[in-house]
Amino acid sequence: MGFKAFRIDRDDKAQGGVRAGFVTMDEGELDAGDVLIRVVCSSVNYKDALAATGRERIVRRLPCVGGVDLAGTVVRSAAPRFQPGDAVIATSYEIGVAHHGGYAELALMPGGWVLPCPAGLDLSEAMAVGxxxxxxxxxxxxxxxxxxxxxxxxxxxxxxxxxxxxxxxxxxxxxxxxxxxxxxxxxxxxxxxxxxxxxxxxxxxxxxxxxxxxxxxxxxxxxxxxxxxxxxxxxxxxxxxxxxxxxxxxxxxxxxxxxxxxxxxxxxxxxIDSVYAGFGVREKAWARIAADLRPRHLASIAREVNFEALPEVFESLVAGGSRGRTVVRIASERQNKDET
Structure with missing residues (x-):
């Protein structure tokens, strides 16, 4: 069965030589990985907006599903750390740049890029942080x-x-x-x-x-x-x-x-390198984010938009018309639990 994704493709006539939009993909088009995730939320970083609008050459391989952050539930896993139904997050590394990213209903990730969603944060909160x-x-x-x-x-x-x-x-x-x-x-x-x-x-x-x-x-x-x-x-x-x-x-x-x-x-x-920071460093940071560094004003810092609003969000961000964080709702957590 196909799934919805926001994909960046080559277009020599478009700005930056790329065009981006919603497409239907199937699981066989995903990149290699150990953990198949049904995505609940992603987020919008400045890097994501530059990549999708062709303002900068961010994406190193085309076509590529955008979105450097994702949070969702495990569908299946070859990595022994994870079981179906586990709530997980993945950020940066090659995600959304050279590996299909979080702007899709399904994502397949290497196990070393995936972390359990920290206790005390739900998936939307994790992406408000991202x-x-x-x-x-x-x-x-x-x-x-x-x-x-x-x-x-x-x-x-x-x-x-x-x-x-x-x-x-x-x-x-x-x-x-x-x-x-x-x-x-x-x-x-x-x-x-x-x-x-x-x-x-x-x-x-x-x-x-x-x-x-x-x-x-x-x-x-x-x-x-x-x-x-x-x-x-x-x-x-x-x-x-x-x-x-x-x-x-x-x-x-x-x-x-x-x-x-x-x-x-x-x-x-x-x-400070948050792209290739090691697994142990990330675990420590996320543990602090859920504890003594937990943001007290996430509701004020982050807003949530639906998947279809992505193009508008990108344009606003590159124009300097936004503040804080934007969470992208890909699917409901209830829907994920029912389908996993």
Missing amino acids: TAGLTAALAITRMEDAGLKPERGPVLVTGASGGVGSLAIDMLAGRGYEVVALTGKAETSDWLRSLGATRVMLRDELALDTVRPLDKAVWAGAIDNLGGAVLSWLLASTKPTGVVASVGLAADTVLNTTVMPFVLRGVSLLG
């Missing part, structure tokens, strides 16, 4: 391992209105940190405060063209989604032995800085 929340949790864990504590001082989160940023603010505030949000969207200020930000800074108010090698030391830590000049400024204004986690490159891939923050203040710059 790769964005995993990235935030990995950053916070690495920063705390490097010595960050609430009493050290304020932590800045850049790209604050996005998925990673909003979840990071919620998680950090829940841990007792003084969190400052940096955003380019003034209209989100009240919302960011409701998530736990004690102060909101606007990006266009920064004098990024006059940043000195060492500026006034303000931040005990930072989670940066932007890169470029903002990251240079952050490094120059971080306190001695402070920690900065680089998680994104939404503004620029180029970093112009000096060694002075590192050798005169002992600042640490941590690179």
Whole structure:
């Protein structure tokens, strides 16, 4: 029996040389894997929107079902860790980029890419967190391992209105940190405060063209989604032995800085990789997401849309017209249980 999927295909006449839309597939078209999953939910990341709209060359193999995140129930498994009916999640790796992803009613995944849905989170909540929340949790864990504590001082989160940023603010505030949000969207200020930000800074108010090698030391830590000049400024204004986690490159891939923050203040710059992070690292992060890093405001951060709304969501996201997270409802959990 066929199933519905949102697939990205080659089209040399379309933007970026790709076109995307709903198709009917059969199980034989899926990529190799050990765990067959009936998908309940996926999510929309900026990466997903760029891939589906042809804005960037994200997808490395065409055709490819989009969606780097998925959550659902096991239909069958050759991996002994899973049994039919188990609630599971899978995020990043090659999913939605070089392996058919989460925008389909069925997904076949390598067993090493699949995790049990953490106790205390349902499938929709897991996708409200998704790769964005995993990235935030990995950053916070690495920063705390490097010595960050609430009493050290304020932590800045850049790209604050996005998925990673909003979840990071919620998680950090829940841990007792003084969190400052940096955003380019003034209209989100009240919302960011409701998530736990004690102060909101606007990006266009920064004098990024006059940043000195060492500026006034303000931040005990930072989670940066932007890169470029903002990251240079952050490094120059971080306190001695402070920690900065680089998680994104939404503004620029180029970093112009000096060694002075590192050798005169002992600042640490941590690179956060949520795509190929190892299984044990992911397990630890998801355990924290379901416990001490559990977001307190998921209902405010995430909205849910039905499968058919995907194209509209992509366009809104690349145009900068969305905030937080978007969960895509592929099928109801009741329907999955009945069919498994």
